[in-house]
Structure formats: C-alpha cells, structure tokens
Amino acid sequence: MRKYIAKRLMLSVVILFFVCFIIYTLMRCLPASYVETMAMELSQKPGAKSYQEWLEQLNAQYHLDVGIIPGYFMQLGEMLRGNFGDSWKFTIPVVEQFQKCIGVSFIMGAISLVLEVIIAIPLGIIAATKQYSKTDYTITVFALAGISLPTFFFATLLKLVFSVKLGWFDLVGLVGRNYNTLDEMGRFLDKAHHLILPITTLVVISIGSLMRYTRTNMLEVLNSDYIRTARAKGLSERKVIYHHAFRNTLIPLVTIVGNSLPGLFSGALITETLFAIPGIGYNSYQSMIAGDIPFSMFYMTFLAILTLASNLLADILYAVVDPRVRIS
Amino acid sequence: MSDEKKNGNSNQEEQYSLNDDRRVKVLSPGAMVAKRFFRNRLAVTGMVILLVMFLFSFVGGVLSPYREDQVFYRRDYISKEYVGVTENTEYRYLKLSDEYGAVQQAMTVLAIQQENSSFDAKGKTYDVVKEGEGLYSIMDGDTAVGAAYLDIISAEDSSVTFSDEFQYNALLGLVKGGGSFTLDGEDYDVDDTGMITKGGESVAVCSRYIVQSKTSGVIISNEFREALIDHLASEEEVFTFTDANGETAEYELVYDPATKIWSVKQEVSTQVFDTYSSPSKEHWLGTDRNGMDMLTRLMYGGRISLLVGFVVVIIATVLGIILGGFAGYFGGWVDNLIMRIVDIFYCIPSTPVIIILGAAMDGMRVEPKIRIFYLMLILGVLGWPGTARMVRGQILSLREQEFMTATEACGIRVSRRVFRHLIPNVIPQLIVICTMSLGSTIITESTLSFLGLGVKFPYASWGNIINDVSNSFVLTNYWFIWIPAGVCLMLTVLAFNFVGDGLRDAFDPRMKR
Numbered sequence: 026m027r028k029y030i031a032k033r034l035m036l037s038v039v040i041l042f043f044v045c046f047i048i049y050t051l052m053r054c055l056p057a058s059y060v061e062t063m064a065m066e067l068s069q070k071p072g073a074k075s076y077q078e079w080l081e082q083l084n085a086q087y088h089l090d091v092g093i094i095p096g097y098f099m100q101l102g103e104m105l106r107g108n109f110g111d112s113w114k115f116t117i118p119v120v121e122q123f124q125k126c127i128g129v130s131f132i133m134g135a136i137s138l139v140l141e142v143i144i145a146i147p148l149g150i151i152a153a154t155k156q157y158s159k160t161d162y163t164i165t166v167f168a169l170a171g172i173s174l175p176t177f178f179f180a181t182l183l184k185l186v187f188s189v190k191l192g193w194f195d196l197v198g199l200v201g202r203n204y205n206t207l208d209e210m211g212r213f214l215d216k217a218h219h220l221i222l223p224i225t226t227l228v229v230i231s232i233g234s235l236m237r238y239t240r241t242n243m244l245e246v247l248n249s250d251y252i253r254t255a256r257a258k259g260l261s262e263r264k265v266i267y268h269h270a271f272r273n274t275l276i277p278l279v280t281i282v283g284n285s286l287p288g289l290f291s292g293a294l295i296t297e298t299l300f301a302i303p304g305i306g307y308n309s310y311q312s313m314i315a316g317d318i319p320f321s322m323f324y325m326t327f328l329a330i331l332t333l334a335s336n337l338l339a340d341i342l343y344a345v346v347d348p349r350v351r352i353s
Numbered sequence: 354m355s356d357e358k359k360n361g362n363s364n365q366e367e368q369y370s371l372n373d374d375r376r377v378k379v380l381s382p383g384a385m386v387a388k389r390f391f392r393n394r395l396a397v398t399g400m401v402i403l404l405v406m407f408l409f410s411f412v413g414g415v416l417s418p419y420r421e422d423q424v425f426y427r428r429d430y431i432s433k434e435y436v437g438v439t440e441n442t443e444y445r446y447l448k449l450s451d452e453y454g455a456v457q458q459a460m461t462v463l464a465i466q467q468e469n470s471s472f473d474a475k476g477k478t479y480d481v482v483k484e485g486e487g488l489y490s491i492m493d494g495d496t497a498v499g500a501a502y503l504d505i506i507s508a509e510d511s512s513v514t515f516s517d518e519f520q521y522n523a524l525l526g527l528v529k530g531g532g533s534f535t536l537d538g539e540d541y542d543v544d545d546t547g548m549i550t551k552g553g554e555s556v557a558v559c560s561r562y563i564v565q566s567k568t569s570g571v572i573i574s575n576e577f578r579e580a581l582i583d584h585l586a587s588e589e590e591v592f593t594f595t596d597a598n599g600e601t602a603e604y605e606l607v608y609d610p611a612t613k614i615w616s617v618k619q620e621v622s623t624q625v626f627d628t629y630s631s632p633s634k635e636h637w638l639g640t641d642r643n644g645m646d647m648l649t650r651l652m653y654g655g656r657i658s659l660l661v662g663f664v665v666v667i668i669a670t671v672l673g674i675i676l677g678g679f680a681g682y683f684g685g686w687v688d689n690l691i692m693r694i695v696d697i698f699y700c701i702p703s704t705p706v707i708i709i710l711g712a713a714m715d716g717m718r719v720e721p722k723i724r725i726f727y728l729m730l731i732l733g734v735l736g737w738p739g740t741a742r743m744v745r746g747q748i749l750s751l752r753e754q755e756f757m758t759a760t761e762a763c764g765i766r767v768s769r770r771v772f773r774h775l776i777p778n779v780i781p782q783l784i785v786i787c788t789m790s791l792g793s794t795i796i797t798e799s800t801l802s803f804l805g806l807g808v809k810f811p812y813a814s815w816g817n818i819i820n821d822v823s824n825s826f827v828l829t830n831y832w833f834i835w836i837p838a839g840v841c842l843m844l845t846v847l848a849f850n851f852v853g854d855g856l857r858d859a860f861d862p863r864m865k866r
Contacts, residue, residue: 040693044700051706055713165395169854173846175796177803178839181822189829196825294704295800313709316716321709328702336699 030341037333042101044329049097052318053089059113059316060084087318104326114317115308122308122320123327129199130292130304133220137227138289142282145232149239150274153247154266164236171233180226180299187222194222197301223300227293238281239274246273276347284339287331386781389859396855402848406841410655419646421653422811425627425636426644434567435604435619438581441561442613444489444501447517453491453499461491461501485528487561490521497521504547504559507578515557523549527559546579567616585615592617629831639833642821643810651837654813658842661729661808662795666787668733673740674776674783680741681748682771692745698738707731707797711806721809728807732794740786747779781860788853792846799842815842 064079073079084090087110088099103110109119152164188196195201201215246252247270255265292306301307305324312320380388390396414421444465446458457479460472464481471480480492487503502524506515515523519541522534526543533542542550547559562585564578577594584592585606592604605618626644630636638647680691710731714724751757752775760770795815801807802816810817818838822828827835 036693036696040696040700043697047697047701048706051709055709055716162395165854169395169850170843170847173792173796173843173850175799175803175816175839175842175846177800177816178819178842181819181828181835182839185828185832189825291702294708298804309705310708313705314712316712321705325702325705328705329700332700332702 026344030337033337033340037337041326041329041333045101045104045326046097048322048325048329049100050093052322053093053096055316055318059318060087060089063113100322109323110319112312112317112320114312114315114320119319119323123305123323126303126305126308127290127292129216129220129302130297130306131289133224133227133293133297133302133304134289134291136220137224137231138282138285140224140228141232141235144228145235146239146278149236150243150266150271152236152240153243156244165240168233168236168240171229171231172237174230176226176230176295177299179229180222180296183222183226195219197299199302219300220302223293223296223302226296226299230296235281239278242277243270243274246270249273276343279346280339280343283342284335287335287338291328291331386859390855393855393858395851396859399848399851399855402844403852406655406845406848407659409841410652410659413652414649414656417646417649417652419649421649421813422645423649424644425630425640425646426624427627427630428622429625430620430622432605432618433621434616436573436581436617437565437567438585438615438617439563439565439613441503441505441563444503445505447500447502447521449500449517449521450493450496450498452493457491457499461489461499465489465501484525488524488528490525500524504561505563506549506557506559508557509555513556523557523559548579581617629827629834632833638837639831641818641834642824642827647818647834647837650813650818651815651841654815654818654838655841655845657725657808657812657814658795658798658816659845661725661732661798661814662791664729665732665736665794665798666791668729669736669790670740670783670787672733672737674744674779676737677741677744678748678771678776681745682752682767682775684749688745691741695738695741698735701735703735704797706735707801708804708806711801711804715806721812725808725812728798728801732797736790736794739790740783743782743786744779747782748775751775751778781856785853785857785860788849788856792849792853795842795846795849815839 060083061080064076064083067073067079067083068076074082081090088096091099107120111117112119112122115122148164148168152161155161184196188194199216199219200212201219204212204215207215247266252265252270255269256262260269290305292304292309294306294310296302297304297306298310309321309324311317312324444462446461457474460474460479461481463469464472469481471478473479477493479498482490482492484490489501490497491499491501500521502520504524504527506520506523508515516536519536522536523541523543526532526534526541526549527545527547531543531545533540535541539551541556543559544550548555549557549559558579560578560582562578562582564573564581566573574596577596580594581592590606592606593601594604595601602619605620607616607618608614609616627640628642628644630640630644632639636646636648638651641647641650676691676695680688710727714727719727756774757770760774765774798807799814799816799819802809802814803820805817805820808814808817815838819835819842821831822835
C-alpha cells in the first residue's frame with residue numbers, strides 16, 4: 026500500500042510538472058497586454074524613463090525576457106521556494122490574496138456538499154427501490170434537469186424571482202449595504218443571507234449527478250444475489266434495503282464524496298462570478314480577464330494539484346472501504 | 354415484454370409446432386436496442402424535443418422572413434426644446450447723445466427705481482420722463498439724451514442693425530399706441546402691436562419678449578415670433594403655427610416659474626433602432642438591444658450552439674478513438690505514454706484555460722467567424738481524454754476475448770482487426786458518451802458566450818443572447834429577451850441527456866424491465 030502511494034505520488038509530481046509547463050506556455054503566449062499597459066503608465070509619469078526602458082525592466086522583473094523553457098524553470102524554482110510572486114491585478118502577494126478569498130469559497134463548497142449528500146442520497150435510494158414508478162421518473166427528471174440547467178441561466182432566474190420580484194436578497198455581493206454598522210452576529214447573519222442564493226444554485230446544479238450515481242449503484246446492489254438471499258430468508262423489505270443493500274451502496278458513494286473533497290477548495294468560478302462573491306473563483310476570473318499571469322498561474326496550478334489529489338484519494342479510499350479491492 | 358409476446362403468439366400456436374423456429378420472433382441486436390429505446394418514455398420525449406429543436410434552428414432560420422443581423426428601426430418622437438421665450442424685465446438703455454454716460458445711466462436706474470422724475474449728475478439736472486409702459490426718456494431740457502426701455506426691437510432681416518435713434522423713435526411710437534416717424538429720409542409706421550413698417554413692408558418688430566432659438570440652425574421668423582407672443586397671453590399649452598410655406602406644426606408651451614422662461618417644445622420624429630420592443634405580430638419575441646428580431650436570433654443561435662456542440666464532440670471523439678484505440682490495442686509503452694498524456698490533459702483545469710484563451714482572443718481582436726472555429730478546436734482538444742480512457746478500457750478487455758483470438762488465428766490484418774472487430778464493439782458506449790457530452794459541450798459554449806468570451810456579435814448563440822441580463826434593467830423588464838433562450842438551452846441539453854440515458858439503458862443488456 027505504502028509503495029503504491031509512493032509510486033502514485035511520484036507519478037503525480039511528473040504529471041504536475043508537465044501540466045505546469047503547459048499552463049506556463051499558455052500564459053507566455055498570451056498578448057502581454059498587462060505589462061505593456063503598466064509600462065505605458067509608468068513612462069508617462071514626469072521624469073520617468075522611456076516606455077521601452079520600462080518595458081524591458083518590467084519584462085526582466087517578471088522573467089518575461091527569457092525563452093519559455095528557461096523562464097519556466099526559473100518560475101518553477103521560485104514556486105518551489107514558495108514564492109509565487111505578486112498578483113498584478115490585486116498588487117499584493119498571490120498567497121496573501123489567496124488566503125483572503127479561499128475561506129468563503131470553502132464555506133460555500135462545504136455547505137453545498139453537505140446539502141447535496143443529505144438530499145441526493147435518500148432520493149437516489151428511493152428512486153432505485155421504486156424503479157420505473159412515478160416517483161422514480163419524477164426524481165430522474167429532476168436530477169437530469171439539474172444537470173442540464175446552465176448555471177448562469179438558473180442563477181439569473183433565481184435573481185429575477187427572489188431578488189427582483191420578491192426582494193428577499195441582494196442581486197450580487199457577499200455583504201449588504203450597512204454591513205459595517207452591524208455587530209459580530211449581524212455580520213455573520215448578513216453574510217449567510219447573501220450566500221443563500223449562490224449555495225442554492227450550486228446544490229441544484231450539482232445534485233443531479235450524485236443522485237443518479239446513487240440510483241445506479243443501488244440498482245446494481247439490489248440485483249445482486251445476496252439481496253435475493255436476504256429476501257428469500259424472509260427479511261422485511263426495510264431490513265433488506267437499509268441493512269443489506271444500503272451498506273454496500275455506501276462503498277462507491279464514500280469514494281465519490283471523498284473524491285469531491287479537494288474540490289471544495291477550487292471554488293465555483295461561474296457561480297461566484299455571477300453573484301460577485303469574492304471567493305477564489307471570482308478573484309481568479311477577474312485576474313484571468315485582466316491578464317494577471319501570477320495569480321492565474323497560481324490558481325491553475327492549485328486546481329491541477331487538487332485534481333491529482335482527488336484522483337489519488339479516490340483510489341486509496343476505494344481500497345480502504347472495499348476489502349475486495351487490493352492495490353498492487 | 355414477454356406478456357405481449359405470449360398473447361400475440363397464442364393465436365398462432367396451432368399453426369406452428371412447438372419447436373418451430375418461426376414461433377419465436379427473432380430480433381437483430383440493433384432492433385432489440387431500438388425496441389428497448391423506444392419503450393423508454395423519457396428517451397422518446399428527448400428525441401422529440403431534439404427533433405423540434407433541430408427543425409426550429411435549421412429550418413426555422415430559412416423560413417424566418419428576417420435575416421440574423423437585420424436591424425429594425427422605429428420612429429421615435431422626442432419633445433425637443435425648439436425655442437425659449439423670456440419676458441424682458443430688465444431695463445436696457447439707449448444712448449442718444451454723447452453726454453449720456455455711465456454716471457447718468459446709473460442715476461437713471463436709481464431714478465426709475467425710486468420713481469423720481471429727475472436726477473443730478475455731473476452738475477446737471479436731467480428729467481426722467483415716463484413716456485409710457487416700459488419706456489423712460491432722459492431729457493436734458495428738451496432733448497432726449499438717453500432712454501430706458503423694456504421692449505426689444507428685432508429686425509426682420511437679422512443682418513440689419515438699427516441705430517439708437519431709430520429704436521427710440523420706434524419705441525416712442527409703440528408706447529403712444531401707434532404712429533409714424535421719419536429717420537434718414539425714410540418714413541416708418543409703428544402700430545400698437547409693435548410692428549414697424551416701411552411703406553407697408555414690415556422691417557422690424559418690438560416686443561417685451563425675447564425669443565431665442567434653442568436648436569442650432571433654426572432661424573425664427575417674425576411671423577412665428579409674433580404668433581407665439583400673441584399666443585403666450587392666451588395661456589394655452591398647445592400652440593399651432595402655419596409658416597409661410599403652409600406647413601403647420603404643433604408646439605407645446607411649458608412655463609417654468611423659477612427661471613421665468615417659456616419653453617416651446619416641438620415633437621421631433623427621429624429614426625432609432627427598434628430596441629427592446631415587446632412581442633408583437635411582426636416580432637413574436639420582440640427585438641433585442643440592437644433592434645434585431647429575437648425569434649430569428651434565437652433560431653440562428655440554436656444553429657451555432659448545436660453546430661459547435663456537434664463539431665466539438667466529433668473532434669473529441671475522433672481524437673479519443675484514435676489515441677485510446679492505439680493505447681488499448683498495442684499496450685506496453687505506447688499505452689503508458691498515451692495514458693500519461695491523458696492524465697496531463699485531465700489535470701489541466703479546462704474552464705480557466707478556456708476563459709483565458711477567450712480573453713486572449715479578445716485582446717488579439719480575432720474576427721467573430723474565425724473565433725467560432727477556434728472555440729470549437731479548443732473545446733475539442735480539451736475534451737478527448739475522457740473518450741480515450743473509455744475506449745482504451747473497453748479495448749483492453751475486448752482484446753482478451755475469444756473472438757479476437759479467432760481473428761488472429763484467421764490471419765486478419767491489424768488495421769482490419771482494430772477497425773472492423775474492436776471499434777464496433779465500443780460504439781454503444783461511444784454513442785452514449787457522445788450524446789451526454791453534446792449536452793455538456795453546449796452548456797460550456799453557452800457559458801462562455803454568456804461571459805462574453807465565446808461566440809461574439811454579430812453571430813448569435815443562446816449564451817450570448819442571455820448575456821443581455823448583465824444589464825439589470827433587461828433582467829427585470831425584458832423577460833422575452835433571455836427567458837426563451839434559456840428555456841431552449843435547457844430543453845436541448847435535457848433532451849440530449851434523456852436520449853443518452855435511454856441509449857445507455859437500451860444498449861445495456863443487463864437492464865431488463
């Protein structure tokens with residue numbers, strides 16, 4: 026097991042190296058409008074150096090004056106030393122900005138994951154036990170509708186109904202107008218109030234796949250021999266489903282939920298942008314649009330690490346939960 | 354299913370013996386799949402929705418009387434301020450003799466205010482004579498040296514300026530209720546309305562009101578001025594005037610007590626883009642912010658969205674089959690290499706990459722049409738790893754089966770073995786994956802277009818139609834702009850998912866009902 030994990034980790038590092046390289050190349054190939062704009066701005070100050078000189082200086086400062094491959098290794102060296110540079114857009118160190126905005130993203134992700142699990146798993150089980158009934162059809166349609174809803178359309182509908190027509194929530198933002206006048210408790214409630222719509226969006230959009238996954242797995246388990254045996258023994262249907270079948274469905278479910286744990290940190294780019302929630306997703310969207318290479322680079326590398334971590338976690342969890350799986 | 358068959362066959366049982374082959378209807382695997390598929394109500398619903406959407410997008414665009422980028426106009430009436438009228442309440446001064454200077458003028462102001470009949474200035478006494486309403490003469494003995502007046506004289510021909518003597522005489526004539534005077538050998542008549550005529554021809558008009566043109570290029574004729582001033586007394590709000598050419602125009606009078614100005618407003622019709630017009634007979638879903646027919650845009654948008662979906666899925670699938678097929682069939686280091694590439698692609702966060710590339714294309718000002726091709730290419734290249742993984746997995750297990758050993762034993766060449774015997778066995782799963790990813794590709798494209806980074810104006814896509822809601826006024830007031838596009842989008846993706854789901858169930862022999 027330990028050997029397997031070590032091997033997977035090594036492989037992950039190699040993959041990460043190449044992913045970072047691709048991301049870096051991509052970033053370097055972008056029209057470096059940000060640096061040019063900044064050079065233009067700086068050169069127009071009284072007594073400043075010429076545009077060309079500023080451009081050269083800035084390019085040197087951001088390691089943009091060397092070729093892609095040496096530039097990549099320089100960048101990689103800096104990153105390994107924990108120096109991710111300063112964000113161009115936010116003009117503070119990338120890590121600082123990241124620490125500022127990761128909290129709200131994580132909270133949003135965590136709450137919606139919990140809600141998802143609470144809602145999706147029971148519904149999936151009900152759909153499977155009553156296969157081809159009206160309930161099953163309703164749940165399937167609901168799940169598929171959730172998957173099919175484009176995030177931006179659903180969020181806009183929510184805004185129209187709850188913000189514009191009913192006036193219950195603000196259209197965008199994490200804090201209300203009078204946030205600064207509130208006390209601790211009031212601030213907490215204000216933020217929670219502003220997070221209701223984004224979390225609803227996240228849950229509705231992503232609940233479908235977990236529900237369907239539960240249903241499929243439950244169906245598979247219900248078709249297996251030991252369930253037939255349990256029924257043949259004359260056990261009550263309740264006991265068959267919740268004692269024998271459900272426990273075995275848990276194996277893939279734990280895996281998939283564990284798999285989505287690293288995703289809690291990745292933020293919801295579209296949803297956060299739509300509701301202007303200053304989480305990691307919204308911040309990185311802004312930095313990407315502004316051509317802020319250090320922050321975008323950091324965000325994408327971070328996402329790649331999360332993907333690798335969740336893949337690894339899924340494999341390990343599968344082996345831990347299911348004794349039949351032996352990792353070699 | 355077996356019930357139906359039994360009933361159907363029970364009547365014929367006498368004709369066939371028990372072991373007759375014809376007794377059982379044999380279905381080919383394809384027909385079995387079709388049968389299972391069409392029994393799934395959701396899948397059939399999805400199929401119907403898709404059919405409608407295709408007809409709507411591809412046939413609808415042809416049938417629509419409008420083009421994708423046809424702009425509609427409407428005439429808009431704007432109440433524009435035409436002229437402003439102010440009543441002159443400040444005395445103005447005429448200098449009739451050189452001795453009437455600043456001191457005398459200042460003293461005149463004082464005298465009029467205090468209603469004195471004379472004042473002293475520079476050691477002389479001047480009489481202030483009230484000639485009538487709005488005209489004072491300043492007399493030094495019997496000669497008028499200056500005058501203070503309220504009525505303004507404006508010439509018929511704006512290039513003519515009148516001498517102070519002329520003005521004084523005209524004003525005198527006016528306050529006396531009409532009269533005539535002679536100046537520089539010309540005879541002038543003044544009537545009680547302020548018209549100054551020379552030999553029956555009007556040369557100027559005096560009036561208490563100052564009429565100023567508020568729109569450039571408008572010269573106000575004296576007839577208009579007169580008619581307007583006459584009208585002011587009646588205090589009616591609507592003023593109609595027929596000019597010399599016989600054209601009648603209606604004006605609206607608005608009095609502002611704070612500034613004491615009458616604004617004369619004219620309804621001016623201008624041609625404007627017919628933006629955000631409500632649904633009507635001509636435009637069933639109204640028009641968008643550029644004055645283009647919404648329904649037609651929706652049809653063309655559907656074309657782009659569906660087309661992008663198909664092209665992207667085709668690119669991804671072809672790449673996936675080739676690379677996955679190679680990896681699965683050859684195994685060994687080829688497999689290892691390809692699968693590591695797949696791993697790397699899997700790790701690249703696709704949404705940020707697409708957003709960055711979209712922003713970069715914005716920066717490079719890529720032409721909208723070429724942009725669509727780039728978009729397809731990017732989405733396709735980012736989409737193949739999933740397909741490749743699935744194909745490889747399937748081929749790995751199929752390779753070990755007996756029929757492959759048989760093909761090897763028969764000496765069939767490699768390419769034939771792969772493409773005739775292995776790939777067709779993967780097709781069911783491929784079709785399912787493709788249908789499902791069609792839906793998700795359409796969502797990705799529309800999300801990008803919604804963010805303004807995908808398909809760009811003048812091309813419509815369902816996503817960039819909804820983009821209009823970034824203006825919260827549209828979000829609140831013009832539902833017909835974005836709701837239909839969103840519903841189309843959702844229905845299409847839902848239909849693809851229904852069909853994909855139905856196909857998976859139909860292809861999977863274990864899924865018996």
